[in-house]
Amino acid sequence: MTGAAGQMPLWAQSGCRVWPKGRDGAAVVSSDVSVAGDGGARGRVARAQAGAVAYHAGLAAEAAVAADYHRRGYALAATRWRGRGGELDLVLRDGDGVIFVEVKKSRSFDRAAESLTPRQAARIMRTAEEFLGGEPRGSLTEARVDVALVNARGEMRVIENALMG
Numbered sequence: 691m692t693g694a695a696g697q698m699p700l701w702a703q704s705g706c707r708v709w710p711k712g713r714d715g716a717a718v719v720s721s722d723v724s725v726a727g728d729g730g731a732r733g734r735v736a737r738a739q740a741g742a743v744a745y746h747a748g749l750a751a752e753a754a755v756a757a758d759y760h761r762r763g764y765a766l767a768a769t770r771w772r773g774r775g776g777e778l779d780l781v782l783r784d785g786d787g788v789i790f791v792e793v794k795k796s797r798s799f800d801r802a803a804e805s806l807t808p809r810q811a812a813r814i815m816r817t818a819e820e821f822l823g824g825e826p827r828g829s830l831t832e833a834r835v836d837v838a839l840v841n842a843r844g845e846m847r848v849i850e851n852a853l854m855g
Contacts, residue, residue, distance in 0.1 A: 751795040751840040752779055758838075758846065764789060773820040776813040781821060787832035788825065790818045791848075795840040799847055802839040811853050 756766055759782050767788070768781040780791035792814055796802035818835060825831040835853040840846045 748793070748795050751838075751844075751846075752793045754840065754844065755791060755793050755838040755846060755848070756780055758848070759789070759791070771817075771821060773817040775816040775820060778814065778817050778821065784832075786827070787834075788822065790814065790821070790833065790835045791838055792835065792853075793838045793840065797842045799839045799841050802841065803837070806837060815853060 752769065756769065759780070760766060764782040764784055766780065767783050768778070771778045771781050778790050779793045780789075782789040782791065792806065792810075794802040794805050796805055814835060818833065819829065822829050822831050822833060834851040837849045837852040838846055839849070
């Protein structure tokens, strides 16, 4: 499956496997990313390894969420879109409307939800406004911000319109 420009979609590029349904009907993602232990290394090397695992787990979570939206018929417009105020994980098109998705990965859905701070929510809103500034209708463009929670088993829950009320 390829994107509009003949490129492989993000979720396929990430090296993750996506199964359509888990126990509760949510999509499930599994990544082949792992970091071998180095016999008890401490400090900088251990933190770098943990950071690499977290980074790749986040990429796999974003890829699974993108695949879920794609399956539901939304077109992926951008991944990790950077503005002056921050970054938007996923930007999707819904006809003339735009959906911004913040992906939060943690051990549980509750921990993932708790990791979204009010400061981060405000940054996401400012960055979304900046993105909309480049749309033909500007701030009049129909838009929403979803939050996708991914747990340690790769199951996901999407909270639609989580930040825009």
